[in-house]
Amino acid sequence: MSASFDFSGKCVLVTGGGVGIGRSIVEAFAGAGARVMTIEHRADRADALRAEMPDVLVLDGDVTRSADVSALVGEAERAFGKLDLLVNNVGDFLVMGPLETMSEDDCDRVLTTNLTQVMKVTRALIPLLRKAAPGSGVISVSSIEAFRGIPNCVVYGAAKAGITGFTQSLALELAPEGIRVNAIAPETTDTPQLALDYVLPAKNRAHLDKWIPLGRFGQPQDCAGAALYLASELSGWVTGTTIHVDGGALAASGWYRTPQGQWTNTPLISGNAIEFPEG
Ligand SMILES: NC(=O)c1ccc[n+]([C@@H]2O[C@H](COP(=O)([O-])OP(=O)(O)OC[C@H]3O[C@@H](n4cnc5c(N)ncnc54)[C@H](O)[C@@H]3O)[C@@H](O)[C@H]2O)c1
Numbered sequence: 001m002s003a004s005f006d007f008s009g010k011c012v013l014v015t016g017g018g019v020g021i022g023r024s025i026v027e028a029f030a031g032a033g034a035r036v037m038t039i040e041h042r043a044d045r046a047d048a049l050r051a052e053m054p055d056v057l058v059l060d061g062d063v064t065r066s067a068d069v070s071a072l073v074g075e076a077e078r079a080f081g082k083l084d085l086l087v088n089n090v091g092d093f094l095v096m097g098p099l100e101t102m103s104e105d106d107c108d109r110v111l112t113t114n115l116t117q118v119m120k121v122t123r124a125l126i127p128l129l130r131k132a133a134p135g136s137g138v139i140s141v142s143s144i145e146a147f148r149g150i151p152n153c154v155v156y157g158a159a160k161a162g163i164t165g166f167t168q169s170l171a172l173e174l175a176p177e178g179i180r181v182n183a184i185a186p187e188t189t190d191t192p193q194l195a196l197d198y199v200l201p202a203k204n205r206a207h208l209d210k211w212i213p214l215g216r217f218g219q220p221q222d223c224a225g226a227a228l229y230l231a232s233e234l235s236g237w238v239t240g241t242t243i244h245v246d247g248g249a250l251a252a253s254g255w256y257r258t259p260q261g262q263w264t265n266t267p268l269i270s271g272n273a274i275e276f277p278e279g
Contacts, residue, residue, distance in 0.1 A: 005228045008033035011080035014087040015063050015121060018045025020191030021141060022089035024220030025227050026056055039063060039072050063090050063117045073124045082131035085231045088118045088140040092193060093156040107155050114159035119166060134178020139230050140167060142185040144246050148253055164242060171240030180239040184226045187246035189218030211266050213248030
């Protein structure tokens with residue numbers, strides 16, 4: 001994948017690079033010659049990444065904590081002195097259930113993890129992005145749920161929709177300096193957060209080809225490919241927008257109720273595919 005992209009001399013920071021989509025983006029940019037840094041809140045994942053990719057700078061830290069964000073900026077300044085690309089990858093639905101059952105703390109946590117930290121991390125790194133401008137950029141990992149409703153994940157859906165507005169407005173602010181701001185919106189992608197065997201048991205997969213037009217769920221590399229494109233000069237006239245990495249799912253779209261009253265976005269052939277809690 002990286003053969004046609006050369007990011008030698010470029011400095012890239014990916015939040016949450018330990019596993020999943022973030023890890024794949026780390027691998028893609030390191031493979032394309034970039035110097036890569038990540039911040040990871042799980043020590044076991046940070047250690048594994050250090051062991052497997054010793055050239056990647058791995059910081060222990062939580063992007064929802066201001067002190068850790070300050071330390072991240074300091075480390076990026078010290079190690080890189082500039083930033084060509086920030087990838088806001090961290091995000092997590094965290095809690096699943098009807099809105100009225102969520103505690104205030106749950107609501108705050110989901111909003112902070114999926115939107116507030118993205119704005120704060122980006123804000124803190126604009127001075128370093130400016131040092132690499134024109135040509136530097138921000139990519140945030142959103143979700144297909146920013147573009148359709150998702151029952152039982154209302155705050156997550158709202159936060160991801162917020163990424164769309166954040167991306168559009170910041171793109172306008174930074175365009176005069178040649179800093180581009182875009183987003184990637186994946187449909188279900190096989191990562192530790194959404195391990196398919198858990199989310200969608202094999203017995204429910206018979207009609208996958210009728211659900212996802214391209215006939216499969218995503219792999220983390222699908223998003224990494226979009227990130228390489230959005231960071232490269234091939235997308236030099238692209239800003240303020242979102243690439244849907246979804247196998248055509250948004251084009252097909254639509255959530256449906258099963259006869260049992262549960263939510264599903266699978267065609268009503270064999271009942272519910274995602275086994276949501278009752279409600
Ligand atoms: N996997 C999917 O199907 C899917 C679908 C739509 C959107 N997304 C979005 O893609 C992004 C990546 O998702 P994923 O499935 O790869 O997740 P994941 O949970 O598998 O991986 C996320 C990584 O970030 C780290 N992390 C989480 N919170 C952190 C924090 N506060 N500070 C530092 N590190 C933190 C985790 O330890 C992990 O290494 C998220 O923004 C998610 O919302 C994923």
